[in-house]
Amino acid sequence: xxxxxxxxxxxxxxxxxxxxxxxxxxxxxxxxxxxxxxxxxxxxxxxxxxxxxxxxxxxxxxxxxxxxxxxxxxxxxxxxxxxxxxxxxxxxxxxxxxxxxxxxxxxxxxxxxxxxxxxxxxxxxxxxxxxxxxxxxxxxxxxxxxxxxxxxxxxxxxxxxxxxxxxxxxxxxxxxxxxxxxxxxxxxxxxxxxxxxxxxxxx
Numbered sequence: 001x002x003x004x005x006x007x008x009x010x011x012x013x014x015x016x017x018x019x020x021x022x023x024x025x026x027x028x029x030x031x032x033x034x035x036x037x038x039x040x041x042x043x044x045x046x047x048x049x050x051x052x053x054x055x056x057x058x059x060x061x062x063x064x065x066x067x068x069x070x071x072x073x074x075x076x077x078x079x080x081x082x083x084x085x086x087x088x089x090x091x092x093x094x095x096x097x098x099x100x101x102x103x104x105x106x107x108x109x110x111x112x113x114x115x116x117x118x119x120x121x122x123x124x125x126x127x128x129x130x131x132x133x134x135x136x137x138x139x140x141x142x143x144x145x146x147x148x149x150x151x152x153x154x155x156x157x158x159x160x161x162x163x164x165x166x167x168x169x170x171x172x173x174x175x176x177x178x179x180x181x182x183x184x185x186x187x188x189x190x191x192x193x194x195x196x197x198x199x200x201x202x203x
Contacts, residue, residue: 011094012076016117016127030055030074038068059083060101072114079103080137095130095149100137106161108144115149136171145180156186 010017019027037043037051052059055074060081069089071077076093080101087107091097095113099105113130117123131150135141139153142161153159153169160176160183169175174183 011130012096014095014129014131016122016129018126019128027072030071033074034070037065038070057096076113085109086143094128095132098132098134100135100139100155102138103135104140106141106143106145109141110146112146113149142176158186 006022007017007020008023011023033051033055037048037055040047043051048065052063052065055071057075057078059079060083062082063079064083065085066087068087069085069091071091071093073093076095077091077097077099079099080103082102083099083105084103085105086109089105089108090110090112092110092112092114097111097113111133113133114128115131116128129149133147133149134152135147136153136155136157138156139159140157141147141159142163144161145159145163145165147153147165151165151168153165154171154173156172157169158174159165159169159180160174162178163176163180164178165175165180167179169180169182172186174186175181176183
């Protein structure tokens with residue numbers, strides 16, 4: 001097995017690394033792309049697609065992003081179909097961020113893959129690390145939620161507003177709080193309740 005020698009490889013493999021000139025230059029280039037997205041209110045659909053293609057690792061059909069939006073690299077963010085990202089979100093993608101299909105992300109949600117050592121001496125050497133964040137399908141993340149490094153969220157999950165997610169969340173649950181914990185399962189009763197409301201008021 002070949003030894004990992006450069007800081008970008010160390011970063012993506014979850015090892016301690018330092019932000020060197022190469023990584024700084026990548027972030028500066030991404031910042032120019034992000035500024036183009038955030039500072040121009042009248043972008044055409046075609047121009048948005050051009051920016052998304054330059055910014056993200058991948059994204060699926062029916063992608064919607066309401067600027068402003070902030071990230072470190074962008075190219076480590078991978079999204080499925082029907083992803084909606086509302087205003088003022090921050091994705092620190094020093095490690096991969098993988099988002100499934102039909103994911104709704106409310107305003108001011110922060111996904112932080114970046115971490116710093118607890119030991120002050122190591123931290124003060126500007127060493128840091130990253131751990132990936134994975135979000136499954138059919139997830140709704142409420143406003144002002146913080147998701148910490150290394151967290152995996154399952155499928156069909158609702159995360160309540162203001163939660164700080166420090167540990168994995170299983171599928172088919174409502175979870176909330178600081179630290180975020182499972183409140184209850186999502187059941188067939190939930191499905192029937194919302195189907196009945198739709199028939200009553202919408203159809």
